[in-house]
Amino acid sequence: MRGLARCAVLVAAVIAFAAVAAMADDMSVASGASDPGGTQEQQIREIRQELEFLERRVDQLENENGRLKKANAELQKNTQNLQKSTTQQISALQSQASESSSPQNFFDAMNRFLGRYRFTLVGGAAGxxxxxxxxxxxxxxxxxxxxxxxxxxxxxxxxxxxxxxxxxxxxxxxxxxxxxxxxxxxxxxxxxxxxxxxxxxxxxxxxxxxxxxxxxxxxxxxxxxxxxxxxxxxxxxxxxxxxxxxxxxxxxxxxxxxxxxxxxxxxxxxxxxxxxxxxxxxxxxxxxxxxxxxxxxxxxxxxxxxxxxxxxxxxxxxxxxxxxxxxxxxxxxxxxxxxxxxxxxxxxxxxxxxxxxxxxxxxxxxxxxxxxxxxxxxxxxxxxxxxxxxxxxxxxxxxxxxxxxxxxxxxxxxxxxxxxxxxxxxxxxxxxxxxxxxxxxxxxxxxxxxxxxxxxxxxxxxxxxxxxxxxxxxxxxxxxxxxxxxxxxxxxxxxxxxx
Amino acid sequence: MKRKIKIGIAAAVAAAALAAFGGGTVRAANDLTPAQQKRQMFRRGAELWPIYCNTCHNARPGGEFSPTEWNMILMHMRTQANLPPQDANAILEYLKASR
Known part of the structure; x- marks a missing residue:
């Protein structure tokens, strides 16, 4: 991705350079070419400076993009952790809720309250x-x-x-x-x-x-x-x-x-x-x-x-x-x-x-x-x-x-x-x-x-x-x-x- | 009369011996998890409950008594009807779970 960007910038620079060169030829013809060598060098330097500036800018953008990606990955990781812990908490709460309301648990609780061994009355009656x-x-x-x-x-x-x-x-x-x-x-x-x-x-x-x-x-x-x-x-x-x-x-x-x-x-x-x-x-x-x-x-x-x-x-x-x-x-x-x-x-x-x-x-x-x-x-x-x-x-x-x-x-x-x-x-x-x-x-x-x-x-x-x-x-x-x-x-x- | 008493004692000893060896015909399913064993007992109890209970009286449903009461009633019925322990436990499991 980064190479493609760089390549695109260079292609743009070459096109810009060609365009500038063409314009410079036209200008030199028009001006009568009083100091054609010095002017071109000046232009080339400016273009180079421009290119260097653009390269630095691309580097800055790439760095910024990297930081953003890293931050995004961390955010995703945090979100996953949060989801996981939330799911665990919900599961624990559901389990707790179902356990506390089951007949067996109620029976155990009653037994603890009343004592395990008790008496019961059965039998019959008839008229x-x-x-x-x-x-x-x-x-x-x-x-x-x-x-x-x-x-x-x-x-x-x-x-x-x-x-x-x-x-x-x-x-x-x-x-x-x-x-x-x-x-x-x-x-x-x-x-x-x-x-x-x-x-x-x-x-x-x-x-x-x-x-x-x-x-x-x-x-x-x-x-x-x-x-x-x-x-x-x-x-x-x-x-x-x-x-x-x-x-x-x-x-x-x-x-x-x-x-x-x-x-x-x-x-x-x-x-x-x-x-x-x-x-x-x-x-x-x-x-x-x-x-x-x-x-x-x-x-x-x-x-x-x-x-x-x-x-x-x-x-x-x-x-x-x-x-x-x-x-x-x-x-x-x-x-x-x-x-x-x-x-x-x-x-x-x-x-x-x-x-x-x-x-x-x-x-x-x-x-x-x-x-x-x-x-x-x-x-x-x-x-x-x-x-x-x-x-x-x-x-x-x-x-x-x-x-x-x-x-x-x-x-x-x-x-x-x-x-x-x-x-x-x-x-x-x-x-x-x-x-x-x-x-x-x-x-x-x-x-x-x-x-x-x-x-x-x-x-x-x-x-x-x-x-x-x-x-x-x-x-x-x-x-x-x-x-x-x-x-x-x-x-x-x-x-x-x-x- | 002494002969009759001897015969009675011999029959009791034979019954006890038969109980000791006969009990081995039912083997615990050790390779099952506790939950699976419980389910197996429930199914066995559901099958045996009408058979054992109806032998003497109408089978009474699990909802008529609490689990603690069933514990006592099944102990009582084990005595009254001499229920084998595996079958009594299976019926107890069924009655307590089918409430």
């Missing part, structure tokens, strides 16, 4: 209406079961359940079915100490809460006179592990506790059925298993129990979810006299269908002179959500209600030869403590249900209990057959919430 034809029962009942969970460390949790109910025809009743510490020893073993739901089978632990049980009442083997104690005080070791594909898991529970307890026959302290039996001269020893709160000083050897459960189907298969379980529970109910029991259970669900069932067998050694106490109990139930079922001829507006319905059916039965009058509840109740079927020692019951689900844990349940004409056996008080109410009907409606 029910009960009608029973034979006993002319027509009443309401209320039940509430709050569960307090208190996390004491990353591995330790306390669980306490209080059950409060206002049974039909009775005053308020309070029980403490669960109060235990749960300590995770490692990923595959956990220690549970305290009062806990009996881990035998699926019912007591997993199916008894109001909103979890699809029906209002419990199936007969877990009802008024259960075959296995509903709760136990003692210690458990339990855990689960994956053995195959995702969802193919198995789990185990072993436990030891105070053991089963039986109440004595109290013939006369009840409302007897008709025909009125005659009380025996000597009451049986321990006829009926003690119910929910099996908490008393037991001087016999502790009881032992074991449960193993397996889920053979992979989670991502289209075969549904199948659970198979086996359980055993054994303990002395009196010195030298054992209760031995075992059970099998299954649970299967796929899409809208759910089925489950259990079988329990128990054998109780009796004192000399009394017959053995061998009991069986079972139930099988099925339910089907009508979700997605577009019924023909029904307005589409009605389908949104039909979607929330779940029709159910359950068949359950017990053979319980040692039922005594004093422990037979003649009014059906919800939860653990009631079914009209217990009027009959050999009960068979069909329960038809229709649930309407407002939300996953809010349900209105309706149940019709049909006692099959299979009553028989005997009350152990009398040792003689007593006609029960084989064709009783009961209707129970319940609004249950899980919170």
């Amino acid at each position: 029910s209406y009960i009608y029973d034809r034979n006993s002319n029962t027509n009443t309401f009942a209320l039940d509430m079961e709050p569960i307090i969970l208190w996390q004491l460390s990353d591995n330790l949790l306390f669980e306490g359940t209080v059950e409060a109910n206002l049974p039909a025809g009775g005053s308020a009743d309070f029980q403490l079915p669960v109060a235990d510490f749960q300590y995770f020893l490692n990923d595959y073993a956990e220690l549970v100490m305290g009062i806990f739901d009996q881990p035998f089978g699926d019912w007591y632990e997993d199916q008894s809460p109001f909103w979890v049980n699809r029906f209002v009442t419990a199936p007969l083997p877990f009802n008024v006179n259960p075959l296995i104690p509903p709760t136990e005080i003692g210690v458990q070791l339990r855990g689960g592990f994956q053995w195959g594909e995702m969802g193919q898991v198995a789990d185990y529970t072993v436990w030891s506790g105070n053991g089963p307890g039986y109440s004595n026959s109290t013939c006369g302290a009840n409302t007897p059925p008709s025909p009125l039996p005659t009380c025996p001269s000597t009451a049986f020893v321990g006829d009926t298993l003690v119910g929910v709160n099996n908490i008393k000083l037991n001087t016999h050897t502790p009881s032992f129990g074991g449960r193993f459960r397996i889920y053979p189907l992979p989670a991502d298969s289209d075969w549904g979810r199948l659970e198979l379980g086996v359980s055993t529970y054994d303990g002395k109910w009196e010195n030298g006299l054992w209760l031995t029991s075992w059970g099998v259970d299954f649970n299967y669900f796929r899409d809208n269908l759910q089925m489950r069932g259990e079988w329990i067998e128990s054998y109780r050694q009796m004192p000399a002179g009394l017959g053995s106490d061998n009991r069986q109990g079972w139930y099988v139930q099925a339910g089907y959500f009508l979700t997605g079922l577009k019924a023909p001829l029904i307005p589409s507006a009605a389908n949104q209600y039909i979607d929330r319905l779940e029709p159910l059916i359950r068949y359950s039965g017990i053979n319980q030869r040692a039922a005594v009058l004093g422990n037979i509840i003649t009014t059906p109740e919800i939860g653990f403590t009631g079914s009209p079927a217990l009027y009959a020692p050999h009960a068979r019951e069909v329960a038809l249900g229709l649930d309407y689900w407002f939300a996953p844990s809010v349900v209105w349940q309706n149940e019709l209990d049909l006692e099959l004409p299979r009553a028989g056996g005997f009350y152990s008080d009398t040792g003689a057959p007593v006609g029960a109410y084989p064709n009783d009907r009961a209707f129970v409606s319940q609004f249950a919430v899980g919170f």
